[in-house]
Amino acid sequence: MQIAYRSLRKLPLPSGWTVTGAVMTLILLVPIGAICIYLFAPSENWSHLVDTVLLEYVVNSLWLMLGVTLGAGGIGVTTAWLTSMCRFPGRDLLSWLLLLPLAMPAYIIAYTYTGMLDVSGPLQGWIREAFGLSYGQYWFPEVRSIGGAIIMFSLVLYPYVYMLARAAFIGQSICVLEVSRTLGCNRWVSFSKVAVPLARPAIVAGLSLALMETLADFGTVQYFGVSTFTTGIYRTWFGMFDAVAATQLSAILLFFVFGLIMLERWSRRRAHFHHTTNRYQRLPDIPLTRGAAAVALIACVFPLLFGFIVPTVQLIIWALQTWNVMLDHRFFDLVWHSFTLAAGAAVVALIPALVLAYGNRINPSRAMRFFSRLSSMGYAIPGTVIAVGVLIPFGALDNMINDFSKIHYDMTVGLFFSGTVFILLFAYTVRFLSVSLQSVEAGLDKVRPSMDDAARSMGSNRTTVLRHVHLPIIKGSLLTAIVIVFVDVMKELPATLILRPFDFNTLAVRAYELASDERLADSSTAALAIVAIGIIPVILLSRAISRSRAGAR
Amino acid sequence: MMSNSHLEIIDIKINLGGKRVVDTVSLSLNKGEIGSLLGPTGCGKTSLLRAVAGFEKPDQGRILIRKQEVSGPKEHLSPERRNIGMVFQDLALFPHLTVAGNVGFGIRDREADVIRRRVSQLLEMVNLESYAEMYPHELSGGQQQRVALIRAIAPEPDVLLLDEPFSGQDMERREQLARELREALRQTGVTALLVTHDQMEAFAFSDLMGVMSQGKLLQWDTVYNLYHWPRERYVAEFVGRGVFIQAKVLDEHRLETGLGVITGHMSTSYPENTPVDLLIRPDDVRYDPQGEVKAHVESSAFRGADHLYTLVIKDGFRVVCHVPSHYTFEPGKEISISLDLQHLVVFPSVHN
Numbered sequence A: 001m002q003i004a005y006r007s008l009r010k011l012p013l014p015s016g017w018t019v020t021g022a023v024m025t026l027i028l029l030v031p032i033g034a035i036c037i038y039l040f041a042p043s044e045n046w047s048h049l050v051d052t053v054l055l056e057y058v059v060n061s062l063w064l065m066l067g068v069t070l071g072a073g074g075i076g077v078t079t080a081w082l083t084s085m086c087r088f089p090g091r092d093l094l095s096w097l098l099l100l101p102l103a104m105p106a107y108i109i110a111y112t113y114t115g116m117l118d119v120s121g122p123l124q125g126w127i128r129e130a131f132g133l134s135y136g137q138y139w140f141p142e143v144r145s146i147g148g149a150i151i152m153f154s155l156v157l158y159p160y161v162y163m164l165a166r167a168a169f170i171g172q173s174i175c176v177l178e179v180s181r182t183l184g185c186n187r188w189v190s191f192s193k194v195a196v197p198l199a200r201p202a203i204v205a206g207l208s209l210a211l212m213e214t215l216a217d218f219g220t221v222q223y224f225g226v227s228t229f230t231t232g233i234y235r236t237w238f239g240m241f242d243a244v245a246a247t248q249l250s251a252i253l254l255f256f257v258f259g260l261i262m263l264e265r266w267s268r269r270r271a272h273f274h275h276t277t278n279r280y281q282r283l284p285d286i287p288l289t290r291g292a293a294a295v296a297l298i299a300c301v302f303p304l305l306f307g308f309i310v311p312t313v314q315l316i317i318w319a320l321q322t323w324n325v326m327l328d329h330r331f332f333d334l335v336w337h338s339f340t341l342a343a344g345a346a347v348v349a350l351i352p353a354l355v356l357a358y359g360n361r362i363n364p365s366r367a368m369r370f371f372s373r374l375s376s377m378g379y380a381i382p383g384t385v386i387a388v389g390v391l392i393p394f395g396a397l398d399n400m401i402n403d404f405s406k407i408h409y410d411m412t413v414g415l416f417f418s419g420t421v422f423i424l425l426f427a428y429t430v431r432f433l434s435v436s437l438q439s440v441e442a443g444l445d446k447v448r449p450s451m452d453d454a455a456r457s458m459g460s461n462r463t464t465v466l467r468h469v470h471l472p473i474i475k476g477s478l479l480t481a482i483v484i485v486f487v488d489v490m491k492e493l494p495a496t497l498i499l500r501p502f503d504f505n506t507l508a509v510r511a512y513e514l515a516s517d518e519r520l521a522d523s524s525t526a527a528l529a530i531v532a533i534g535i536i537p538v539i540l541l542s543r544a545i546s547r548s549r550a551g552a553r
Numbered sequence B: 001m002m003s004n005s006h007l008e009i010i011d012i013k014i015n016l017g018g019k020r021v022v023d024t025v026s027l028s029l030n031k032g033e034i035g036s037l038l039g040p041t042g043c044g045k046t047s048l049l050r051a052v053a054g055f056e057k058p059d060q061g062r063i064l065i066r067k068q069e070v071s072g073p074k075e076h077l078s079p080e081r082r083n084i085g086m087v088f089q090d091l092a093l094f095p096h097l098t099v100a101g102n103v104g105f106g107i108r109d110r111e112a113d114v115i116r117r118r119v120s121q122l123l124e125m126v127n128l129e130s131y132a133e134m135y136p137h138e139l140s141g142g143q144q145q146r147v148a149l150i151r152a153i154a155p156e157p158d159v160l161l162l163d164e165p166f167s168g169q170d171m172e173r174r175e176q177l178a179r180e181l182r183e184a185l186r187q188t189g190v191t192a193l194l195v196t197h198d199q200m201e202a203f204a205f206s207d208l209m210g211v212m213s214q215g216k217l218l219q220w221d222t223v224y225n226l227y228h229w230p231r232e233r234y235v236a237e238f239v240g241r242g243v244f245i246q247a248k249v250l251d252e253h254r255l256e257t258g259l260g261v262i263t264g265h266m267s268t269s270y271p272e273n274t275p276v277d278l279l280i281r282p283d284d285v286r287y288d289p290q291g292e293v294k295a296h297v298e299s300s301a302f303r304g305a306d307h308l309y310t311l312v313i314k315d316g317f318r319v320v321c322h323v324p325s326h327y328t329f330e331p332g333k334e335i336s337i338s339l340d341l342q343h344l345v346v347f348p349s350v351h352n
Helices: A003-008 A016-028 A030-040 A044-051 A054-085 A091-097 A106-117 A122-131 A146-171 A174-182 A187-216 A217-223 A228-239 A245-270 A290-326 A327-360 A365-376 A383-409 A419-443 A449-459 A462-491 A492-498 A506-514 A520-549 B045-053 B098-103 B112-125 B141-153 B171-188 B199-207 B224-229 B233-238
Strands: B005-017 B019-029 B032-040 B062-064 B068-071 B082-086 B161-163 B191-196 B208-213 B216-221 B242-248 B254-257 B260-263 B275-280 B285-287 B293-302 B307-314 B315-325 B336-339 B347-348
Touching: A003 A187, A016 A327, A016 A365, A016 A419, A016 B171, A030 A245, A030 A383, A044 A245, A054 A091, A054 A146, A054 A174, A054 A187, A054 A245, A054 A290, A091 A290, A106 A122, A106 A146, A106 A217, A106 A290, A106 A506, A106 A520, A146 A290, A146 B098, A187 A228, A187 A245, A187 B062, A217 A228, A217 A506, A228 A245, A228 A383, A245 A383, A290 A449, A290 A520, A290 B112, A327 A365, A327 A419, A327 A462, A327 A506, A327 A520, A365 A520, A383 A419, A383 A492, A419 A462, A419 A492, A449 A462, A449 B082, A449 B141, A462 A506, A462 A520, A492 A506, A492 B307, B005 B045, B005 B191, B019 B032, B019 B045, B019 B062, B019 B191, B019 B208, B032 B045, B045 B062, B045 B082, B045 B191, B045 B208, B082 B141, B098 B141, B112 B141, B141 B171, B171 B199, B191 B199, B199 B224, B208 B224, B208 B233, B216 B224, B216 B233, B224 B315, B242 B315, B242 B347, B254 B275, B285 B315
Parallel strands: B019 B216, B032 B191, B032 B208, B082 B161, B161 B191
Antiparallel strands: B005 B019, B005 B062, B062 B068, B208 B216, B242 B254, B242 B275, B254 B260, B275 B347, B285 B336, B293 B307, B293 B336, B307 B315
């Protein structure tokens, strides 16, 4: 009977929705297309790059990925298991607090720990004072290293694994675990031989998201002096002014990313099989002995403490020391810039999301689904790559416009696209459309087709249905879409850094600049503002999770 | 067609995705009559209902509501302009509105006072007065059902359409709900058309009933006739239980069967000696200790008030028979029965 709803249009001609969806997808794919076109173009620096740094980029990236897999994976799976299966004091509170590190951009946690643990930081200062040593006379691990970067990433990216693994553990049939117990497996064997393998697709999906973020990171590796693709692209572009080589590096990075997308898609599809029932299942409560409960509590508090609380407290301490200097009119300019940019991008990204979601609803077809998949791939593409992919075609377009106007009107228009906020909004839309689309689709899912029909059978025309049925039901989701994109744009660093108009600063860019100038304490007000705003979607997320747990329809 | 028909469907054809899902269907309902369309999944009944509602555009044929053409060669009125009410399979209650908000949705343009009175009158009718300010998800399945119904009839539609409205309910509750709904509809005097694949629902609900198969409406008749005078073999098999036994026509009123000569009013007349299949319903077979026909119990199903026995009469004839629960026979036992056939429903034999 579903057929009936799918057949509002009987003509085989592509509908307006399909055409609009196709056009929109094409436009959003421009950056990737631009990079692919340049892939085989000749570049004078290319062979030089291959000879010198390419291997280093690859090796560093692989090390980072391996480290984050172990770090974020280990923390994520352990905390997910403990909070979903075991009973210990503070579990309910911790199960959402553990999401908080999501609010902390990796580059900000990197600045904070550097400030704390560097040679000039309070800890080493205290060591020197307490033991009467001077610099070089004692060993202390170097924060600004690849190992440090791995720890930073693990501390803020584990929530991806945590979230998905937890959902998988909760969704698992408790019977399966109980069966394994009756078959003579103890708890640990059940965990490692049954629960984890069953949740593996979810864990892999979470890990691939964490690894995408790792590859996309620019601020942390740049600050730590770890050469990876993102820093390489930036250097090639701004240092050597070699657009071709930069795009070619981007293409190689895209290759890595594409592998991760495949991994994620594949594991998500497999993850489907395990949710055989929609029924609400009571969580198993493995009661822990006092000692075990204490260990579990410590294991869950540890990532929260070092991934969120310690850096936030440090930021607050710095901000208290410097706010009277930093909170001048320029700071409010930053806030205003960040705010308008983020709000603008959130609204702009909502438009294609609405078109694609409604297209899929009104005219569901393979093509339409394909377009929404394709156009929401941007979430995996590093900001640096999108920036390069956006700059090339729009820069070329600007040059064409200027050449044209010079010849015909003897004047230059200036950088019409690439020098303005337009190009930033476009890049953000490419990168964050999937976030927006997911929310809109989730909201629209709640409006069943029969609700449209019901309203129309009661005398409402299409406009009235939109206003009185759709809008009230999806309004919350639209707001969520706006808020999440808003916050993501707020935190975004590399694309903003590369694409911003001249002398146009945001909080993220300013924090980066101050930190690069070793003015860590001064960067804290901007950083703290970003973290504070970043908490909003975490709260939304944890509310959404707990609501879906209640088993309500 | 009858002159006072309230809903008239004339030779409707609907193609979907290159397939004819509704094939030349006609039916009509008078004011206040309740009709059901019965058929298996995919028989086209829902498409027909959606065509009446205006969600599906028929490729051919006409639909008239109160003598006004709403679908036809020239006209295809959009759903909102047909003055129909519809109850959906998933009920489609608006989650963002209270019960009162849902019920009042179709009349929200009227005066606040009028809306309030109408809503409370309807809620009272289905005993939900105290639920007005609750949200749909706080209600039980049966309560949601009633809200969906009164929401659909609040604007006083000319025709009420119901698309498998009971399918989300428990099996045991369906019949009762159908009867409750029927009572509510009787009070309002609305003309209604129900689509279902559950015949008990249809029996409990309707005056007129039709069986659809592969897009065709095989028979549109009273509930009684559909059961006792099925005009097609498919209808006989789909509605109610029963078995066919082979027979030969002797004359207009007599059949020769393995159980002897049976006399009665025959549904269709065939020439002498035509081999036919005779329909025997469970209620045509009576347990009768004095009965002449002997049969062996093959299997039995306990159904509470009665047993449903499958009996083997000599030569492998099988019939089914309801026997009150306090008579219990083990499989293999021989019992006496008598046939009580007032009407002989026969179809051309498929055995030869």
